[in-house]
Structures are given as structure tokens and as C-alpha cells.
Amino acid sequence: MFNRDTWGEIFLSIKKNKLRTFLAGFTVALGILIFVTLVGLTNGLRNTFEEFFNDDATNTFFLFPGRTSLPYKGYKSNRIIEFDNSDLADIEKNFAMFLEYVTPRISRSALTKYKEESNNYNTRAVAPGHQFNEKTIMMKGRYLNERDIEDKTKYAVIGRLVEQDLFGNKNALDKYIDIGGSVFKVIGVFQDDGGDNEERYIYIPYTTRQLIEKNTDEVDQIILGFKPEIGYAGAMAFQASLDKFLRDKKYISPEDPNGLFIRNVADQLKQNQQFANVLAIIASIFALGTLIAGIIGISNIMVFVIKERTKEIGIRKAMGATPKAVIGSILLESVFITTIFGYLGMLVGLAVLNSIGIKLEDYFIKNPYINTTVAVIATVFLILFGALAGYIPARRAAKIKPIVALRDE
Incomplete structure (x- = not known):
């Protein structure tokens, strides 16, 4: 396999037949490139689904009166x-x-002021369990607790961007803000992976909101988390x-x-995951089809290559080369070409996926990727079939008698 003369013949053959080598290699590289890209885009679609539904808890019911x-x-x-x-x-x-928790949600919009700064923000009057529903991440201070609900305290937990808008670079903790004409003390600042809109909410105790609104006991909606x-x-x-x-x-x-609406996030999540899985299966079928097309392409090219080299094979046999040596040389050349171009196609595909990043977010594809092991296995798979594609016609050609091969035109 590592015979210097054999490799010399291979490189000489490649040098003399650049177009033939390019066509064979390009077929392999294109097959792997398309395979890697399709699988990566499918995973990017999965990322979008997972990010959308994992921002909030999925073991959740939303109850709406109608x-x-x-x-x-x-x-x-x-x-x-x-x-x-x-x-x-x-x-x-x-x-x-x-149950894990139950929380009401009373949503209002209010002009919120701090000294000379003001803006309109959506407030949510909630119970402590709401933190688990939204997966709220506390940056400073604390979230609302049961004592706040019982005492109907005028405490507020504000989003990161609310603090940025009203306080600039200053710390908002323990400061007092005016929310719709009522003064609240800021006890916490939160962030949320859901994006900027989620970080412009203000949370207050739902009992405090009910007290402000003439001591009512009504709530807009109920959110509950069930045990996973x-x-x-x-x-x-x-x-x-x-x-x-x-x-x-x-x-x-x-x-x-x-009269009554219940949105089961777990059911919705399962339905969307099933939809994403169907799309993944379809994309995988196309990716596999591309791989098969690459195998067929390299097979056709190798048949043509062996046919073209029939006379050369006859000369080598006439000079004493054994069928095994002839087949080994052609097979090694086939494997060498498919390996080089196969991994080149794989690397280009990976580079394409890395360059996409979040550029296709508008098309619900975010951070597409492919497991490196999958990409390598697909490449090896194509290389093996490329070798097989070279072996079958080479074996057939090696059986031809030298005199017949030399007459081939």
C-alpha cells in the first residue's frame, strides 16, 4: 500500500487526467457538502423550536376565562x-x-416614573410561582414571596431594561418608582432569556393590584405548574x-x-416537536438521497475511468503485473481521490454552517450544526462506496487478457 512506485503511478495518473480526477472528486465533495448542510439546517430548525418553548416552563397550564x-x-x-x-x-x-405551583396573572399597562425619567411598561401582578413559569433569572435582590402576597406590599421586581431605561447606570434596588400613580419599592432586578420584550415587564404582588383596584378579588388568568x-x-x-x-x-x-380555555404547553410542545421531527425526517431523506446520488455519480465515473484505462491495464499485465496488483493500484487511487475530496466537502459544509449562525433566524433556523461524528461517518461511508465503485470495474478489467486489452480503442 505504501509502495513508492505505486504512489508515483497514482500521482502521475492524476496529473495526466486532471479533468477526470476533478469530476470524480467534485461529485464526492458536492454530495458530502449538501448532506452536511441539510442535516445542519434541520438541526437549526430544532434549535428554534427548543429555544421558543424552553424559554418558559413546559409543565404548565394557562387558564383563560371566556x-x-x-x-x-x-x-x-x-x-x-x-x-x-x-x-x-x-x-x-x-x-x-x-401541582408544583399556582399563580394568577393580572396584566396592566402603566406609566412608570423615576425622577425625570418615565416610560410605559406592562405590569404583571402575580404570585411567587410565576418565577418558575417564566424561568425568571434574578440579577439583583429577590423575587416576590408569600409574605409580600399576604401583606399586600408595594414591592416591585423590574426587568433589566426597565432599570436601564429609568436608572441608567445606577442601581435600582431600594429605590422608589411611581407605577400608574402608586409608589413601589424596587426589591429585585431580573433578566429573561426570552428577549428584550420580556425584560421590560414589572412584577408586583397580585393582592396589591387587587387592593389598588378597589379591593377586588378578580384575576385575569390562572397559571399552574404540574409535577413533571x-x-x-x-x-x-x-x-x-x-x-x-x-x-x-x-x-x-x-x-x-x-366559556373556558386551557392551554396545555406540554401538549403544544409535543405537537410542535412532532412537527419538527417530521421535517427532520424529510430533510434526512433528502440528505440520504444526496449521499446515494453521490455514490451513483462516483460509480458511473469510475466505470468510465476503468474503461478509459483498459489499454493501460493490458500493457501492465503484459509487463508482468498481476491482477491483484492492477486492482490494488486502481483501488488505491479511487480511495485517495474520494478521501481528499470527501473531507474537503465535509470541511466546506461545516464552514458554511458556522458562517450562518443567526442569519437565518427569520426563516426559523438558528445556529445550524451537525454532529462531527455524523459528518465523519457519512464521509467514510461515501469513501467506502467510492472504493467499491472502483473495485468492481477494476476487477472486471483485470480479468481481461492482455491481448484483448491492447486492442481496446
Whole structure:
């Protein structure tokens, strides 16, 4: 294999037949390049799905009140459904075995001021469990706690960009801000991987918001986190039980699609993951097809190459070369060309993926990548088939008698 004369013949053959070598190598390189790129873009699509759904907790239900569209148990249709604090208590009492936390959410927009600086921000009146739902990361201070809820404190946890807008480079902790005419003390500053919009929220105790709004006990929506160990099937059963419980309590018909809405993030996540998996399978089929096309291409070229070298093979056999030596030389040349161009195609494909980064985010593809092991295996796979493609016609040509080979035109 490492015979100097053999390698000399190989390089001489390559030098004399540059176009033939280029076509053979280009077919291999293009096949690997397309394979790597397709698999990488598919993984980029997966990244987008995972980032979108992993910003918030996935073991979560969002409960929204609606307006009834059917009469039920003496109640007319078109009735507005409202949630209140008793609903929070009842859910905690009746479904404690499934729950990690329950939090209301009351959303308002308010002009917020600090000295000469002011801006409009969305406020969310919540309970401590909301931190787990949003995966809020505390940078300074603390989040709201149960004592804040019980005492109806005028404490606020502000986003990183709220602090930046109102306080500049100063520390916002323990400062007082005016939120819609009420003064709140800043007890914490948070950041959120969800992006800039998420970092322009202000969180306050929901009981404080209810106190400000004439001591009401109404809430806009309810968010609850269920225990992950109950699994997907358990989450779906829990959703059905919760839906029935609230419909019975609020006198909403089981057939009414508009009186109550429950968004199961786990169910939505599974559906989107299934969609992403289908796209991945389709892309993988195309990638595999590209690889097969590359194998067919190199096979066709090798058949042509062996046919072109029939006379050369005849001369070598007439000079005493054994069929094994002839086949070995041609096979080594085939493997050498496919290896060089195969890994070149792989490296170019990896470079293309690295250069994309976040440039295709608008097309839901972020940070595309391919596992290096997968890329190497695909390249080796193509090299092996390239060798096989060279072996079969070389073996056939090596069996030809020298006199017949020398007559070949």
C-alpha cells in the first residue's frame, strides 16, 4: 500500500487526467457538502423550536376565562366568566397531588416614573410561582414571596431594561418608582432569556393590584405548574379533570367551546416537536438521497475511468503485473481521490454552517450544526462506496487478457 512506485503511478495518473480526477472528486465533495448542510439546517430548525418553548416552563397550564355561547343549568348564553381568588384556593385544595405551583396573572399597562425619567411598561401582578413559569433569572435582590402576597406590599421586581431605561447606570434596588400613580419599592432586578420584550415587564404582588383596584378579588388568568413526573399522559388526564372541575363550578356547558380555555404547553410542545421531527425526517431523506446520488455519480465515473484505462491495464499485465496488483493500484487511487475530496466537502459544509449562525433566524433556523461524528461517518461511508465503485470495474478489467486489452480503442 505504501509502495513508492505505486504512489508515483497514482500521482502521475492524476496529473495526466486532471479533468477526470476533478469530476470524480467534485461529485464526492458536492454530495458530502449538501448532506452536511441539510442535516445542519434541520438541526437549526430544532434549535428554534427548543429555544421558543424552553424559554418558559413546559409543565404548565394557562387558564383563560371566556364568554359562554350555550345556556346551561338555567344560566343564559353570552355570560362573561371571571376568575377570582377562590378559584386559586379551590385548585390548590382539589389538585394538590398534581401541582408544583399556582399563580394568577393580572396584566396592566402603566406609566412608570423615576425622577425625570418615565416610560410605559406592562405590569404583571402575580404570585411567587410565576418565577418558575417564566424561568425568571434574578440579577439583583429577590423575587416576590408569600409574605409580600399576604401583606399586600408595594414591592416591585423590574426587568433589566426597565432599570436601564429609568436608572441608567445606577442601581435600582431600594429605590422608589411611581407605577400608574402608586409608589413601589424596587426589591429585585431580573433578566429573561426570552428577549428584550420580556425584560421590560414589572412584577408586583397580585393582592396589591387587587387592593389598588378597589379591593377586588378578580384575576385575569390562572397559571399552574404540574409535577413533571406525572408525564404527558398524566398531564392530559389532569387537564381533563381541571376542565370539568372549573366548568362545574362556573356552570359552563361541557359542550361550550368558548366559556373556558386551557392551554396545555406540554401538549403544544409535543405537537410542535412532532412537527419538527417530521421535517427532520424529510430533510434526512433528502440528505440520504444526496449521499446515494453521490455514490451513483462516483460509480458511473469510475466505470468510465476503468474503461478509459483498459489499454493501460493490458500493457501492465503484459509487463508482468498481476491482477491483484492492477486492482490494488486502481483501488488505491479511487480511495485517495474520494478521501481528499470527501473531507474537503465535509470541511466546506461545516464552514458554511458556522458562517450562518443567526442569519437565518427569520426563516426559523438558528445556529445550524451537525454532529462531527455524523459528518465523519457519512464521509467514510461515501469513501467506502467510492472504493467499491472502483473495485468492481477494476476487477472486471483485470480479468481481461492482455491481448484483448491492447486492442481496446
